[in-house]
Amino acid sequence: DIVMAQSPDSLAVSLGERTTINCKSSQSVLYRSNNKTYLAWYQHKPGQPPKLLIYWASTRDSGVPDRFSGSGSGTDFTLTISSLQAEDVAIYYCQQYYHAPWTFGQGTRVEIK
Amino acid sequence: QVHLQESGPGLVEPSQTLSLTCTVSGGSISSGSHYWSWIRQPAGRGLEWIGHIYISGSTNYNPSLKSRVTISVDTSKNSFSLRLNSVTAADTAVYYCARGVYDSGGYPANFDYWGQGTLVTVSS
Numbered sequence: 320d321i322v323m324a325q326s327p328d329s330l331a332v333s334l335g336e337r338t339t340i341n342c343k344s345s346q347s348v349l350y351r352s353n354n355k356t357y358l359a360w361y362q363h364k365p366g367q368p369p370k371l372l373i374y375w376a377s378t379r380d381s382g383v384p385d386r387f388s389g390s391g392s393g394t395d396f397t398l399t400i401s402s403l404q405a406e407d408v409a410i411y412y413c414q415q416y417y418h419a420p421w422t423f424g425q426g427t428r429v430e431i432k
Numbered sequence: 433q434v435h436l437q438e439s440g441p442g443l444v445e446p447s448q449t450l451s452l453t454c455t456v457s458g459g460s461i462s463s464g465s466h467y468w469s470w471i472r473q474p475a476g477r478g479l480e481w482i483g484h485i486y487i488s489g490s491t492n493y494n495p496s497l498k499s500r501v502t503i504s505v506d507t508s509k510n511s512f513s514l515r516l517n518s519v520t521a522a523d524t525a526v527y528y529c530a531r532g533v534y535d536s537g538g539y540p541a542n543f544d545y546w547g548q549g550t551l552v553t554v555s556s
Contacts (some may be wrong), residue, residue: 355535359542368436368528368546380544412479414542420494423479 321345321415325424338400340427342413350417356416358373360389360398364409365405371432406429434458436529436547444554450516452545454529456510462487462507467532467540470503470514472525473517473549484532485512519554527550
């Protein structure tokens, strides 16, 4: 199985500050034949279903604010929130869909400082 | 807007079978444009993909659960279901259903919609 490791497990950030969450996969999730990176990011708020933020490592889903961005390649990925808003308090997960079984990172809890 | 809703018993006795249904609204499950998946999250732990089903009826299961899992689809009810046999306390979790998309080559890719999740407790 591809192991996904996120860091940090949690962080507290002031409103308006930049937030960075890291995700590392145990093997590359880049499919060379189409040059696509099989990685997604989800946001999960209490009492709500998880929400897709980013797919193909850097493509924002429709309606996702542009303060959210994804980057990285191969095995190292980053989700960045450029200016943290109160509504961004949530747990964030990365997920690889390169090879079954699909696997997720353990999650990063983002709180307001 | 697509909506997925899980339903089923919240309490299952050990050694019995866990059965859940995910009802899809806002889109047809038989369109063939998506695949349909189950994911779970035990309390205090991470997300675990259980498996998924394509509209053709073919399935793909997590090897860790494969011997106990069956996912099926009911196009007449626009729903798909999960059965997990011989449950133990380790199967206590919030169970989510989700819709997946395909890449340009027809390979299953990310999930785009999830249900709210339903807590299933395994206990006598």
